[in-house]
Amino acid sequence: MNTEAVINNQVGAAELQLATFYVGELLLGLEIDQVQEINRCLDVTVVPHAPDWVRGVINLRGDVVTVIDLRTVLGLERGTVTKDSRNLIVNVSGELVGLCVDRIADIIAVSRGDVIPPPPNIGAVDERFFSGVFTGKNDIVAVLNLQEALEVEN
Numbered sequence: 001m002n003t004e005a006v007i008n009n010q011v012g013a014a015e016l017q018l019a020t021f022y023v024g025e026l027l028l029g030l031e032i033d034q035v036q037e038i039n040r041c042l043d044v045t046v047v048p049h050a051p052d053w054v055r056g057v058i059n060l061r062g063d064v065v066t067v068i069d070l071r072t073v074l075g076l077e078r079g080t081v082t083k084d085s086r087n088l089i090v091n092v093s094g095e096l097v098g099l100c101v102d103r104i105a106d107i108i109a110v111s112r113g114d115v116i117p118p119p120p121n122i123g124a125v126d127e128r129f130f131s132g133v134f135t136g137k138n139d140i141v142a143v144l145n146l147q148e149a150l151e152v153e154n
Contacts, residue, residue, distance in 0.1 A: 014112060016111070020106050020108055021086070021088065021103065022105060023101050034091075041067070065098050068099055073129075074149070079102060084102065117133075118132060
């Protein structure tokens, strides 16, 4: 599916609400309806022999949730968990997955028409991880293609 089709697939209303967060210096966004909750990156149990991009698992009210290191998935250097680090809990095809991010930014509303296809190179990160970009007043927000990010086999 091409990028324009992905963006158009996400359209329903004229406005897009994004939960924004930082991974390194990248300001990323996910559609708000993809985020189930946000919690601290505490009590992650390391899984022996798991791929590098799996930070571990957490117990979320009785559900075992795999926590993915989004930095590693995007090809960035693995970061350390700080007091600002958070897990974005997303529901992907009925399975809960945690995305470990460096810090939470804000929830923004943008016009779907203002989201454009990503340029071929967003820093050192492969464009396939993004379904579009939005240029705000002070920053550029890259809209994360959640399916592509979770299908990667690093």
